[in-house]
Amino acid sequence: MKKFQFLIAFLGLTSVFHLGAIQAAEQKVTVYKTPTCGCCKKWVSHLEENGFEVESVDLSDLSMVKRMSGVKPQHASCHTALVDGYVVEGHVPADDIKRLLKERPAVKGLVLPGMPAGSPGMESSHPVKYNVLTVDRDGKTAVFARH
Secondary structure, rough: HHHHHHHHHHHHHHHHHHHHHHHHOOOOOOOOEOOOOOHHHHHHHHHHOOOEEEEEEEOOOOOHHHHHOHHHHHHHOOOEEEEEOOOEEEEHHHHHHHHHHHOOOOOEEEEOOOOOOOOOOOOOOOOOOEEEEEEEOOOOOEEEEEE
């Protein structure tokens, strides 16, 4: 009887882990980037390696996407992503995106202005410290994560 109860508990636990993996894999991110940007391709791979399903859309000019997404020039980077109603600008780490989706703050999204060395897709032997910021509907920013 105890073996049977253990088996039922084990199957239930593995189902929970399996469901969590499925939910992470089903989180679709649409990334708008230029076709020749190598660091954007690396960032897409970083997201995929961390359980996101990514659709890449190559455009020669991202200015309209950034404008329509509400990304201000001072927050811009080389790619813009949309995930579950949020905008993600730049080389934001996958763990920060997961946290955003879990906590669901009342913000427009996350931004990592520029292309800081050491951020995902911008790997470097000389990484710099950087902050990922939230941007609210009024354009105000706050530190979301320090790296």
